[in-house]
Amino acid sequence: MGHHLAQLNIGRTLAPVDSDLLIGFTTMLDVVNDRAERSDGFVWRLQDDGIGNATSLRWPDDDTINVNMSTWTAVEALHAFVYGDREHRAVMRRRREWFEKLAIFQCLWWVPEGHRPTLMEAQQRLTALEADGPTPYAFTFTTAFPAPDGPATDVRSFPDACPA
Template identity: 40%
Template sequence: MKLEQYHLAQVNTAILRTPLDTPEMADFVAQINRVNAIADADPGFVWRLRSEGADDATSIRAFEDERILITLTVWKSLEALLNYVYRSDHASIMRDRRRWFEKSDQPNLALWWIPAGHTPNIAEAKERLEILQLYGSTPQAFSFNKPFPSPDLVITMAS
């Protein structure tokens, strides 16, 4: 059995069209616990940011603009995250995201590899979004469209 040396960290932000407690957001809010439970049960899932005493991160305001929600998760692989985002019930949120969230001119998702066992924090996540915005996809911060392999795969392939 191969010991996992790296996991994939993912930060994703979304700008709310209206506050979470408005009728316009009711469909989105109603799905949060169910969609988080799907992630929690996924064998490729490792960890997700949660507000203190809560089961989600919707009360965390990591940015000056209080309309911005943040999701920070860790996955065993890029494939596991892709399966969750696009092939689970999470895909319905992706299809409907324009109902609830404004389009941003900044990157709203960044991925990066972390040593297994490391828990990323909000400052690290914000830094990765900034790296992606400044430099595009690099091994330090990349997108689904231009991913980089896990460092342990690069080492294995070079050996």
């Protein structure tokens, strides 16, 4: 069985999601999500089926955290979308208008093809990344590990192409 790359990114909002402060963010969600779904390598994304995004879903133990989670065929595919898609980059450039700066806000890990990661699973991976730094269990673009069934290659680094 093959593997897909799971990605999590979180943000603690500066105001409620339905506030005027976050309108610039929320109005872009459908556009960015649509672009992600049409990107090469996209497999799945977490969403509340009633609204088509994940803004109503709660992070375990902290309801001020907004969560985005998806799966992709490869690190390269996700990286190409995150840092190459102009609409996504435009939202990323403005994230300090809507979200607090967090020390760690993104986590990557490999899952078996077809697996849909849960919020609890994502929280465990993010906690491990915070405690242990990048490992094959949880990593970042800066230190990316190959899939368990992939070629035995060295740890790879994908530079961020968007300012923090």
